[in-house]
Amino acid sequence: MDMMELLRTRRSIRCFLDRPIEANKVALLKEAAIRSPTSRNLEPWEFVFVDDREMLEKLSVCKPQGAAFLAGAGLGVVVCADSTKSDVWIEDCSVASIVLQMAAQSLGLGSCWVQVRQRTYEGQVTSAEYIQGLLGLPEHVQVASIIGVGYPAEQREPRTSEALNWARVF
Numbered sequence: 498m499d500m501m502e503l504l505r506t507r508r509s510i511r512c513f514l515d516r517p518i519e520a521n522k523v524a525l526l527k528e529a530a531i532r533s534p535t536s537r538n539l540e541p542w543e544f545v546f547v548d549d550r551e552m553l554e555k556l557s558v559c560k561p562q563g564a565a566f567l568a569g570a571g572l573g574v575v576v577c578a579d580s581t582k583s584d585v586w587i588e589d590c591s592v593a594s595i596v597l598q599m600a601a602q603s604l605g606l607g608s609c610w611v612q613v614r615q616r617t618y619e620g621q622v623t624s625a626e627y628i629q630g631l632l633g634l635p636e637h638v639q640v641a642s643i644i645g646v647g648y649p650a651e652q653r654e655p656r657t658s659e660a661l662n663w664a665r666v667f
């Protein structure tokens with residue numbers, strides 16, 4: 498599929514088959530992540546590839562809503578960065594997150610973004626702090642998102658051209 502076709506057919510997928518992702522595809526996802534462009538080429542990001550079911554279940558409760566589907570994903574890629582290395586680590590992580598999603602799409606996999614930055618686990622504990630604790634990340638490594646990936650167990654219709662928000666383009 499060419500890039501326009503991938504963009505036209507991609508939808509967020511939150512239901513996954515109980516089917517492991519082949520090692521060669523995981524390897525390609527890793528390569529895609531670290532091919533992401535970064536500001537000043539500083540590469541502040543770090544990616545934690547999680548396929549352990551128990552850990553995915555723990556990640557799925559990192560916030561009250563919008564992360565539960567991770568429990569059924571084949572893979573969760575925790576996208577984080579050393580925030581001391583770049584003042585635009587958030588942008589770099591966001592670019593890497595969408596690169597991962599498009600790479601997954603090109604490999605016949607579905608994916609969905611879980612927003613972590615600025616979200617709360619419980620009380621005063623942020624989702625990022627909860628994940629830092631789970632994965633043993635140092636304090637300066639901030640978590641931006643988790644990309645849940647797996648073989649789709651749902652089919653979502655691509656948006657038609659008429660449904661697009663053309664009014665936002667000037």
Ligand SMILES: Cc1cc2nc3c(=O)[nH]c(=O)nc-3n(C[C@H](O)[C@H](O)[C@H](O)COP(=O)(O)O)c2cc1C
Binds near residue numbers: 509562611612
């Ligand atoms: C920055 C960002 C954060 C998102 N966070 C979540 C999330 O926490 N949980 C979730 O289920 N989907 C999340 N999504 C997926 C969006 O809900 C989804 O992309 C949007 O509804 C458009 O649907 P589509 O991806 O199928 O085109 C996020 C997407 C983006 C770009």
